[in-house]
Amino acid sequence: MTGVLSRRNFTISRSTALFGLSLLALTTAWSGATSWYILRKDDLAARLISRETSRQYAYEDRIAVLRADVDRLASRALLDQDGVEARVGEIATRQAELESRQSLVNAVAESLQSAGIGVSQAAKNPLRQRMIKPEEPIRASGVTSFAPFASGKPTPAPETLPLRGADDRPAPWQSGEAEEPVPPAKRVAGALIQLDQSIERSSAAQLAALRDIDQTLGETQKTLRGALAETRLDTDKLAAANSVTKGVGGPLVPLNIDPAAGPFEATLSSLQPRIAAVFGLRGLVERLPLNRPLDGELELSSNYGYRADPFTRGAALHTGMDLRAEHGAPVRATGPGKVVTAEYSGGYGNMVEIEHANGLTTRYAHMSAILVSLGQTVTSGTLIGRVGSTGRSTGPHLHYETRLDGDPIDPNRFLRAGNKLAGRV
Structure with a gap:
């Protein structure tokens, strides 16, 4: 009896021990897993924080670079704007000079026409150049840039950002990608170059007109002298005695022309004595009896x-x-x-x-x-x-x-x- 009871007690104690050991092992494993999870989670969070911090620093560096680029582009735009302003001012000055020269060409041509001396169409017709007005912008392919005046600095027109969509697709008749738009600064530069070339052509046309007038005057002078030679009169004496009978006058405002200033001024200066000589001969011819007394052939x-x-x-x-x-x-x-x-x-x-x-x-x-x-x-x-x-x-x-x-x-x-x-x- 006693032996049986003793064996049962031993068996219970062993089971309890095994259960306790199992529970202890399970508790230990749970504690280890929990500790590993906690440690693992902290490391993951640290890595996430480190990555986000690095990304933030990269964004800040990129923003700083972009700000520097914006500042550089703004400075360049101001420099380009100042350059355009200077170019427009130079072109406006040249156009004013061109207009002043044309008034001289017109005056010479009109004086010759009034005296009955024929001139070419290039000298008759004034060059109609489009002048830059203070209130008028230069327009070139949709770009506006104002001339430099006291009202303010030149301001380029804002560029409209195109919307992505059907309008960006090439037309059915086009092949390949659509042509990239020309930058506004490049279009303005092209417009200024065209104006500069136009002024050069106009200046060359004025010089050609003066040379044509000079050639006409030379031929007219030769014709007048040849005709007056037929009269066998002393034309120099008659020209000196010839007086102006028409009603003309006014204050004397001398025209100062520097022949060394350029070919236009040199040509205009050389025209003055020839014009005076032709006008004197022409005036003499008009006072002589050179026409026919009867109509038709004599x-x-x-x-x-x-x-x-x-x-x-x-x-x-x-x-x-x-x-x-x-x-x-x-x-x-x-x-x-x-x-x-x-x-x-x-x-x-x-x-x-x-x-x-x-x-x-x-x-x-x-x-x-x-x-x-x-x-x-x-x-x-x-x-x-x-x-x-x-x-x-x-x-x-x-x-x-x-x-x-x-x-x-x-x-x-x-x-x-x-x-x-x-x-x-």
Whole structure:
């Protein structure tokens, strides 16, 4: 009995021990796992914190770099803006100079035209250049940049960011990717280059116009001198005696041109003496009796010089030239002047005598009618009478004379000079 009881007690004690050991082992394992988990979790958190800290530092560094880039781009934009401002100011100054030069070219061309001297279309038409106004921006391919004025610094137009979508896709007819847009700064630079090239072309056109005028003046001067040489008059003496009769005047404002400033100024300066010479010759030509006394082609029946007198058949001096024409044909003044005789005058019949400049006079004789009065001022081409056969005449014709200081000279000289000038100047 006692032995049985003792064995049962031993068995219970062993089971309890095993249970206790199992529980202890389980508790120990749980404690170890818990400790490992806690330690593992802390390490993971530390690594996560370290990674986020590193990422934060990287972002801050990137932001600093981007800020530096923005500052650099802003500084560059200001420098580019200042450069554009300087370029626009330079172009505006050159355009103002171009306009001033064109006014000189126009003045020269208009003065020559008013004197009846033909010039080319390049000199006639002013160059219409589009000037930069203070209130007007330069526009080039959608970019606006204002000229430098006191109102403020030039400001580039804001660039609109394109939306991504259907509008960004190439058109059906295009192949490949769409062409990248040109930066605004590059478009502004291209516009300024185009303006600069336009000014250069305009400046070259002005210089070409002056050289064309110089060539025209040279040809006109040669033609005038050649025509005046036909009259066998001392043109230098006549030009010195020639006075201005038109109503002109005003204060003297000299035009100072420095020939060393450039080819334009040098060419314009060289034009001044030639213009003065041509104007002097032109003024002299306009005061001489160089036109025809009858309309149409002249038909000569008796020339100037010695001939057989039509009535006596003896040798005699014919002081003029006889021009055949129908009775009543219009007779016109061959140059501007003043009527000093308008009456019947012996063998001349009905005669008109006109006093021109520099001691020259012309006579128109044998007319059937006198249509001007004594003291009347006439111009070249004025109707002064009609062809007839009054006085010492054998038939209807016009007796035409040219006299210098009262002495008869050959009128053919002046008619030949007039023929050379017809349609030339």
